[in-house]
Amino acid sequence: MSSTPPPKRGYHHGDLRAELVREGIALLAETGVAGFSVAKVAVRAGVSSAAPYRHFPDREALLAACAAGIIADLTEVSIAAAERAGPDPVERLAATAGAYAGYVLAHRAGLDLLYGHDFSGRHRQTIHEQSRRLLDTLMALAADVLPPDTSWAETTDFVYAHVAIAHGYATLHTRPPRDVDVLTVRAVAVARDHITGHLMRPR
Amino acid sequence: MSSTPPPKRGYHHGDLRAELVREGIALLAETGVAGFSVAKVAVRAGVSSAAPYRHFPDREALLAACAAGIIADLTEVSIAAAERAGPDPVERLAATAGAYAGYVLAHRAGLDLLYGHDFSGRHRQTIHEQSRRLLDTLMALAADVLPPDTSWAETTDFVYAHVAIAHGYATLHTRPPRDVDVLTVRAVAVARDHITGHLMRPR
DNA sequence: GTCTATATTCGGATAGAC
DNA sequence: GTCTATCCGAATATAGAC
Numbered sequence: 001m002s003s004t005p006p007p008k009r010g011y012h013h014g015d016l017r018a019e020l021v022r023e024g025i026a027l028l029a030e031t032g033v034a035g036f037s038v039a040k041v042a043v044r045a046g047v048s049s050a051a052p053y054r055h056f057p058d059r060e061a062l063l064a065a066c067a068a069g070i071i072a073d074l075t076e077v078s079i080a081a082a083e084r085a086g087p088d089p090v091e092r093l094a095a096t097a098g099a100y101a102g103y104v105l106a107h108r109a110g111l112d113l114l115y116g117h118d119f120s121g122r123h124r125q126t127i128h129e130q131s132r133r134l135l136d137t138l139m140a141l142a143a144d145v146l147p148p149d150t151s152w153a154e155t156t157d158f159v160y161a162h163v164a165i166a167h168g169y170a171t172l173h174t175r176p177p178r179d180v181d182v183l184t185v186r187a188v189a190v191a192r193d194h195i196t197g198h199l200m201r202p203r
Numbered sequence: 204m205s206s207t208p209p210p211k212r213g214y215h216h217g218d219l220r221a222e223l224v225r226e227g228i229a230l231l232a233e234t235g236v237a238g239f240s241v242a243k244v245a246v247r248a249g250v251s252s253a254a255p256y257r258h259f260p261d262r263e264a265l266l267a268a269c270a271a272g273i274i275a276d277l278t279e280v281s282i283a284a285a286e287r288a289g290p291d292p293v294e295r296l297a298a299t300a301g302a303y304a305g306y307v308l309a310h311r312a313g314l315d316l317l318y319g320h321d322f323s324g325r326h327r328q329t330i331h332e333q334s335r336r337l338l339d340t341l342m343a344l345a346a347d348v349l350p351p352d353t354s355w356a357e358t359t360d361f362v363y364a365h366v367a368i369a370h371g372y373a374t375l376h377t378r379p380p381r382d383v384d385v386l387t388v389r390a391v392a393v394a395r396d397h398i399t400g401h402l403m404r405p406r
Numbered sequence: 407g408t409c410t411a412t413a414t415t416c417g418g419a420t421a422g423a424c
Numbered sequence: 425g426t427c428t429a430t431c432c433g434a435a436t437a438t439a440g441a442c
Contacts, residue, residue: 016407032319034235051408059436099426112315115374116235159370161393164437168371169364171318190364190397197400219425225430240417253420258425262418 011015017055019045024066029107064123064155075134077103089144096164097191100182106172220258222248234311234334267326270316271333278337280306292347300369300394305387307373
């Protein structure tokens with residue numbers, strides 16, 4: 001999850017900053033950005049509505065921290081899924097679609113924040129950096145699947161399409177909530193179809 | 204767009220109900236559900252903040268009407284795209300992905316409403332009915348692509364995957380806004396890869 | 407560093423004039 | 425059918441006590 005660079009622990013709470021991010025992500029999962037408020041997060045964390053402002057200058061900063069935490073989580077589950085998938089490059093890449101979809105399904109609408117919210121300036125930069133690790137991970141897996149002479153641009157397009165499939169498959173099915181395991185398996189199957197079809201393209 | 208069954212025109216405004224839905228969709232496109240409010244829609248339509256409540260009992264009803272309008276629009280552009288694509292069944296189906304993605308890209312975050320908002324009871328029913336026409340359209344196009352002995356269940360899964368690809372591809376690219384035409388073409392290509400790969404599955 | 411106010415703004419919804 | 429005026433609740437953010 002999100003790191004806590006400055007160790008600003010102190011009073012009777014272990015690490016409020018980290019807990020606010022945790023609760024913020026949970027609230028986003030339940031209500032989406034529309035239902036998000038600093039006050040609600042504070043209540044969930046068991047502190048007053050003013051407490052969060054000691055750790056975040058304003059509402060946007062807390063939102064951005066939650067977004068960064070979500071991306072970090074996505075990266076973790078994607079890496080873990082590829083590891084579990086075994087040696088076949090196609091299966092390794094396809095597995096990340098399942099992991100991605102599974103996380104989104106578990107966190108329902110929480111993703112409208114990442115792709116629907118308009119972060120400004122400084123926060124956008126932070127989130128972009130967090131996204132980098134996820135992208136690097138998928139690019140490496142994709143390189144193992146595509147022909148050796150594939151250009152960087154084509155690999156990038158391919159990875160974006162892969163993420164889009166996982167993302168779209170999950171978000172379309174978040175309401176009403178269905179069985180996560182079944183949907184995860186299907187997301188992997190769709191990703192596999194995409195990979196297979198792409199490799200059939202005339203070159 | 205959304206129909207206006209009871210012709211409740213009268214005063215110095217042509218058809219306020221329809222205009223509220225239009226402006227509501229436009230506002231959703233700009234701000235997502237998070238920034239939506241009845242008051243803002245009223246201002247955009249040039250009426251007082253109380254006026255909308257003559258046409259919609261509450262905020263949720265206006266939101267639901269906007270959602271129904273968006274789905275109706277999606278259905279229109281999908282049908283038109285298939286018509287323009289010519290006789291090849293694969294191209295006809297793939298084209299609907301481009302139309303869907305193009306509409307979503309043009310309306311940015313407006314789709315978090317459809318798939319992220321929790322409509323309750325009666326409104327959910329209305330929206331489900333609106334979705335039906337879109338689903339029927341795509342099912343027919345999919346039936347022309349898949350082998351004749353394909354089960355209804357498999358066709359349904361296939362159509363959902365198709366929509367998910369178009370939806371995911373568009374939503375991932377809405378921020379920052381890029382060239383719509385380029386992305387539409389790519390969405391079609393990705394959908395084509397999915398169709399091709401699916402037809403390669405061992406049966 | 408967290409608390410208890412509190413100032414302020416905004417949005418949902420209603421009442422009553424026209 | 426629309427307006428003005430108003431009430432109420434919720435949320436952001438700040439001030440000052442501890």
